[in-house]
Amino acid sequence: MHVETMIRTASLLGCVALTVLPTSEATAQTELPAITVADTKPTRKKRPKPVRRPPVQPQAAAIPAPVPPGETTPPPPIPPIPPTFASQSQTTNAQILSRGGASLGDTLGTTAGVSATSFSPVASRPVIRGLGGFRVRTQENGIGSADMANLGEDHAVTIDPLTAGNVEVIRGPGTLRYGSQAIGGVVSATTGRIPTAVPANGVAFEARGGLNSVSRGADGAVLLDAGGGNFAIHADAFARQAGDYRIPGGVQENSSYRSDGHAVGGSYIFDSGFIGVAYQEMAMTYFIPGIDSAKVKNHIDLHQSKWTSRGEWRIGEYGLDAIRYWFGATDYKHNEINGVGAAAQIGSRFKNEELESRVEVSHLPFMTALGEWRGTAGMQWGQRNLSVAGATEPLLALAKARNIAAFAFEELQLTHALRAQAAVRIERTQIDGTGAQFPASFLPPPDQPILFPVDRSFMPVSVSTGLLYELPSDIVARVTLQHVERAPDPIEMFYKGPHDTPRTFEIGDPNMKLEKADTVEIGISRKRGATRFDASIYASRYRNFIFKNFTGVRCNETFASCGTPGASYDQIIYSQRDARFVGGEIEIEHDVARLWNGVWGLGGQYDIVHATFADGGYVPKIPPQRLGGSIFYRDADWSARVSLLHAFAQTHLGAFETPTPGFNLLNAELSHTHKFVKAGLPVTLTVGLKGENLLNADIRLHQSYKKDEVLQPGRNVRLFASMKF
Secondary structure, three states, X not given: OOHHHHHHXXXXXXXXXXXXXXXXXXXXXXXXXXXXXXXXXXXXXXXXXXOOOOOOOOOOOEOOOOOOOOOOOOOOOOOOOOOOOOOEEEEEHHHHHHHOOOOHHHHHOOOOOEEEOOOOOOOOOEEEOOEOHHHEEEEEOOEEOOOOHHXXXXXXXXXXXXHOOEEEEEOHHHHHHOOHHHOOEEEEEEOOOOOOOOOXXXXXXXXXXXXXXXXXXXEEEEEEEEEEOOEEEEEEEEXXXXXXXXXXXXXXXXXXXXXXXXXXXXXXEEOOEEEEEEEEXXXXXXXXXXXXXHHOOOEEEEXXXXXXXXXXXXXXXXXXXXXXXXXXXXEEEEEEEEOOHHHOEEXXXXXXXXXXXXXXXXXXXXXXXXXXXXXXXXXXXXXEEEEEEEOOOOOEEEXXXXXXXXXXXXXXXXXXXXXXXXXXXXXXXXXXXXXEEOOOOOOOOOOOOEEEEEEEEEOOEEEEEEEEEEEHHHEEEEEEEEEEEEOOOHHHXXXXXXXXXXXXXXXXXXXXXXXXXXXXXXXXXXXXXXXXXXXXXXXXXXXXXXXXXXXXXXXOXXXXXXXXXXXXXXXXXXXXXXXXXXXXXXXXXXXEXXXXXXXXXXXXXXXXXXXXXXXXXXXXXXXXXXXXXXXXXXXXXXXXXXXXXXXOOEOOOOOOOOOEOOEEEEEEEEEEEEEEEEOOEEEEEEEEEEEEOOOOOOOOOOOOOOOOOOOOOOOEEEEEEEEEO
């Protein structure tokens, strides 16, 4: 579907919805942007009779209907227990639509414990507890995004939030399920591109869209599911575009973008499971803000195509609970370009071909002398072929990374209130590429490094254990201990030249060792009732922590130019040092009292990360501490919220960093949901208005590599709407 058609049909939905509201009586419930934990599984139809806890239902996202005066609001059901009980948070579809972020980073950037790189509106990766890049895995429906976003802050994640049903942030032991590269956390988007069930009415349709004032931007998506008997199909398409966004006092030049994509999928669904396949494509062109980038109209032209498959067989006998698999095959490429039209010159060509598969087998719970035992074991396999061709010489010669891993998660119900969990992952990683030996000073002479073939293998071993105790008043306390290991990425080992878009001259280290971390985390949460909260504190000690070490040297496009006065690229050496991270976060909401037909309440959040090297120096690019509060109202039809987030100044600086001033981010939102029946089908219509950065504050993010040159968007008003049946 052509981009212009998409923009007209879906992103202008908000304007249409404001003038074509149905007149039938509303029965809708509005989703609550509360702190939630969810990892649901399809309900199996056949079960043997082992000893097990009574089943629990997923926590409803909707607000319970108001109750008569004098009675308490009934709490939502208890959420199901996830595979591991370390902290998780979930962003709902309604929140994604209202925020309108063009990237996962901007969508999640105000969540407690999560910030964003914000290199550009579409190139903004999540940063979890101060960790980003190769330590944060982004995935869609259990398969990695397989882009090259972790290779540089200027690279976009190829998951558009507009097509996601929800986005979950997984921290702690739960990351062992997905790979050693997820040492910092997992950002997992869920879409319906591989159907798992036939729509109840044979067909389901949704259109989502929005308009924003700060960049004259528009975005829209349409999603269709249909099926009958044992078959279901899915199709979706999306598009977004925006001009240069406004900032206080002007315009942030070279910040425009446009992207579009589509997907089709289908599944065969049977009584005890499903098997499905999907194909998806996306294309994106986005410009890079910054002084030097704007002068040459620097931009990135990206394309990705991907095949995915997923299946589940719920056995429910012979000691086996279920067998599940995931598979993905991806072809990704992007060009970094200076100039437009006939003047365009390609500076770098990035390519990645990637395969990934995972199989999991869960066993039925059984009784032991210590209590009920349940768990899952699995295997994961992956392969990547990546390269970066430069204008003069390769930034990264062809490199290959292969890995195979086995993992297991087990849970033991010791008492009615006490559970113990343990997880282990053993992985073998093989990396082949071309290493480079530079002078110890990283300055010429000689003018060229010595190149040599590299063939290395690593065996990261990660384990975790913990206890979860259910306290009175639905409060749950948890403590976890982890030892995690990560093999270095080919980029960290083999980069050796100019990276055009971020204006860096990057040098890897082929002799890198395993990165290791020991972490203890204590948390407490309450997921239902009038007061809901989730709080965690943690401490991690890293050995051989890998980071980008700015040397203060400037280069041009060759190593021979390093140290030349007036050169335009910052030299970066991938280095390893021991480090310590200490921090915590809290989110809390309290329903204060009934008001009109609903309830009003207060919310708050706080997060902090303190990261130092063993010698006392500060780890670079660590987000500042943040403190926020909100006031909200909600009922069956309306939802309103005003929030203020204060980011403190960051003065704990790594080498060659500059201080970043604090800021206040004031947002406000109002939305209305109306549910009615049309032609025998239930229809839900939502329209809303959101104001962002209403104080028009100068906002710079310390974790952004261009924060001294680039301001975040100024005051913005977003109109959004969705319709589904």
